[in-house]
Amino acid sequence: MKIYRKIVLFLILVIIIILAFFYSQRKNGETNKEILKGKIEIITDEIHRPQLKLAADRFKLLHEKVNVDIKVLKDVDNNVKSILNNSQYDADIITVDDSYVKYVLSENSGKFLEVTNLINPYKSTLLSNKINNNSIKGKVYAVPWDTYPRVLIYRKDIFLSQGIDAEAIKTWSDYIEAGRKINKNTGKVFVANTLDDTSDIYLLLANQLGTSYFNKKGELDFQSSNWNRLVEIPNILYKEGLIKDFNSESELIAKAQANEIVSFIGNPVCITDLMKYSEGSGKWAIMKLPAFESGGNRDVSLGGVNLLINKSTSSANLMQEFVKFTLMDDKLQMDLLNYYGRFPVNMNVYNFVDFNKNVSYFNSEVWNLFAVIETGSLSINYTKDFPKVREITENTLTSYNIKIQDFKTIVENIENSLKHK
Structure with missing residues (x-):
């Protein structure tokens, strides 16, 4: 009977030690986890404003100390250089159409953040033609936002x-x-x-x-x-x-x-x-x-918009975390699609049950x-x-x-x- 009690006490002690270890690890993780904070300014067109607004609102629910300001301009694609050089804009992220990415990058060499490391973990799930279009000499400089199949x-x-x-x-x-x-x-x-x-x-x-x-x-x-x-x-x-x-x-x-x-x-x-x-x-x-x-x-399929991060942004990490969220959050992908027709470049979404449901309007x-x-x-x-x-x-x-x-x-x-x- 004494041996049985010793075994039980030993097991209880082991469990307490294990629980204490995991609790300690969890607290350390929470302490070390970076708290995102700061401001993000996005320059885009009228069509994409409500889409990015929804993404920004969802991101803020997770990161209360982050504020996202979205400014709408006409013909953003042809005015990227002036946006970057105009002191009234503190543009962190600029949206650029597929057909303008190579032009914008060539006209503004060295002005945008390389995002190869951000893209690489998700490369197999993102549309490859979009990544290729956003790359120069194997390095990626723009993150795809949407696409337009017909x-x-x-x-x-x-x-x-x-x-x-x-x-x-x-x-x-x-x-x-x-x-x-x-x-x-x-x-x-x-x-x-x-x-x-x-x-x-x-x-x-x-x-x-x-x-x-x-x-x-x-x-x-x-x-x-x-x-x-x-x-x-x-x-x-x-x-x-x-x-x-x-x-x-x-x-x-x-x-x-x-x-x-x-x-x-x-x-x-x-x-x-x-x-x-x-x-x-x-x-x-x-x-x-x-x-x-x-x-x-x-x-x-023709067209699509991409997110380019200003290399001079005050918080490159914050911008990349926001962009990553816009690409990979499952609920956001479906809501953007159903509310605004924003078609995802993340192919994982194509396997969602909700994505494959019958749309009664068209049967x-x-x-x-x-x-x-x-x-x-x-x-x-x-x-x-x-x-x-x-x-x-x-x-x-x-x-x-x-x-x-x-x-x-x-x-x-x-x-x-x-x-x-």
Whole structure:
């Protein structure tokens, strides 16, 4: 009996020692843990302001001594240098579009914090094309915030009323034939397009064929067989009056809500904006873009914003902790998606149960389809000269010019303009 008591006392003593050890370790950990504090100033555009505000509010719930100030400016991409040099801004983080990252880094060499070590632990979970675009000589200088895969959003009730099976549409030729019939019988705009950088129909089609203004070697690609092939699609759409341009996505959505539009190429933001119009529920559906040929590529993704950290920030650690939180917090990823259509670059999110739920408005697993398209899309070679070439191309390759000039003449005008730029 005495031996039994000694064993019990010994075990109790061991347990007390173990508990005391773990308690001591926990207290030491809490003592040594850095308390984040300070101010973060973010410069962004109006579209991303509410998204970053939500991220900032969630971050502050965890770190009460951190304040985040978000300032909105027009055309941030073209004004990064002045933002960095203007004393009225204490910009810690600046948002920059995919197409401007290489340009901004080349124009502001040494001004942004290298974030390779921040990215490396999550490299396998983040979209590789985004990381590659944000890298120079193997070093990463920008953290991806969002991405814009594309789907065809269409009025399934109108398609059905015209006896058109949307699931049978596999190619652009199929789509155009359907448009001719619908346009003739309804008089509605068959396909709507917005005149902004990320909705350029020529660039969307180029991405579908694995190119852009530049090929993979960084050379202008306008005289390639790909461009001669892709230009035929908008050529038909514009000349036959099947497509109509709108100044902004908000204007396009308003027209869609007013029952004036039959289809448009849309991104995740368009989905959340369209769903604000409850009367459209059950009328709209989504599918992949048509291919150029049967069995061809139907996955397209174009655009995205990145977070660049000012190297002169007073607290590089605080900025990196904030950026890390915006990428990896699970609940934040889903809320940003559902509230604002901000599509995550963190591929772990694509496996969430909530992410793969059916969206009743479209009666479809909408976010899952976008994920399939995003991971299947081809990369774009964004060179440092991309913004300059895009500006000239958009000013030259207009809906009016495409109606009255042959493509060879348009290409010559683009290349002549570039020589004198």
